[in-house]
Amino acid sequence: MFPLRDHNPSERTPYVTYALIIVNVAIFLINYPMMNDTRAMASFYYDWSTVPALITQGEQTHTIVTSMFLHGGFFHLAGNMLFLWIFGDNLEDSFGHLKFLLFYLASGIAADLVHIAADPSSNIPTVGASGAIAGVMGGYLLLFPKAKVDMIFIFIIFFKRFTVPAWVMLIFWFGLQLLNGSGADTTSGGVAYWAHIGGFVAGALMTLPYLLKRGKADFWRQNQGQPPHPAINYEERRTTIPTVKRRRK
Numbered sequence: 087m088f089p090l091r092d093h094n095p096s097e098r099t100p101y102v103t104y105a106l107i108i109v110n111v112a113i114f115l116i117n118y119p120m121m122n123d124t125r126a127m128a129s130f131y132y133d134w135s136t137v138p139a140l141i142t143q144g145e146q147t148h149t150i151v152t153s154m155f156l157h158g159g160f161f162h163l164a165g166n167m168l169f170l171w172i173f174g175d176n177l178e179d180s181f182g183h184l185k186f187l188l189f190y191l192a193s194g195i196a197a198d199l200v201h202i203a204a205d206p207s208s209n210i211p212t213v214g215a216s217g218a219i220a221g222v223m224g225g226y227l228l229l230f231p232k233a234k235v236d237m238i239f240i241f242i243i244f245f246k247r248f249t250v251p252a253w254v255m256l257i258f259w260f261g262l263q264l265l266n267g268s269g270a271d272t273t274s275g276g277v278a279y280w281a282h283i284g285g286f287v288a289g290a291l292m293t294l295p296y297l298l299k300r301g302k303a304d305f306w307r308q309n310q311g312q313p314p315h316p317a318i319n320y321e322e323r324r325t326t327i328p329t330v331k332r333r334r335k
C-alpha cells in the first residue's frame with residue numbers, strides 16, 4: 087500500500103523539489119554502471135554512505151549529508167522520489183524555496199543522527215533520502231492533516247485505489263516505522279526504521295515555529311486542516327477499450 091498522489095496543489099512552482107528529484111536520479115544513473123561490481127560499490131559506499139561505527143569515531147562525517155543522495159536500487163529510488171513528489175511541493179510552497187531546502191537537509195541530518203544513536207557500533211552502510219523525506223511527511227502532517235491522498239493497495243494481481251485524509255496515511259506510516267523499529271535491528275530487512283522515525287519527528291518539530299507564527303490552533307481552525315486553496319478533483323476516465331461479450335456455446 088502506497089500513496090499515488092494528493093489533492094493539494096501548490097500555488098508556485100516547486101523548483102527545489104524538482105531539483106532534488108533530478109539530483110537524486112542523476113546520481114543514481116551515474117553510479118548505476120558499477121552496481122554489478124561488488125568491490126567498486128563497497129569502496130564507494132565506504133566513502134559516501136553513513137556507517138555509524140565510522141561516524142562515532144569521528145571519521146567520514148561528511149557522509150551524514152552525502153548519504154541522503156544515494157540509493158541502493160531502482161525501486162528504492164522510485165519509492166523515495168514518489169513520496170517527495172507528492173508531499174514536497176506543498177511544504178516548499180509554505181516555507182519558500184530556500185527555507186524548504188534547509189528544512190529538507192536538516193531533516194536528513196537529524197534522521198542520520200538518530201540512526202547512528204540507535205546503534206553507534208553498526209558497520210552497515212546506510213543510504214537513501216527517506217530520512218529527509220520522512221521530515222517532509224512530518225511537516226505535512228501538521229500543516230495539511232485533512233488533505234486528501236489517493237492510495238493504491240496491491241495484493242498479487244489485485245489492486246484498489248481509494249482516498250484517505252493525509253493524517254490517516256501519515257500516522258499509519260509512522261506507526262509502522264515505530265512497530266518495526268522497536269525491538270528490531272536498526273536496519274531490519276534493509277530498512278533504517280530509526281532514521282525514518284528521527285526524520286519524521288524532526289520535521290514535525292521544525293514545522294511547529296511555522297504554526298506558532300500563524301496562531302497555532304487558529305491555523306488549523308481557519309481551514310479545518312484542509313489546504314488553504316481549492317483541492318484538485320481528479321475525474322475518473324473511462325477506458326476506450328470496448329467490452330467484448332462472451333458467447334455461450
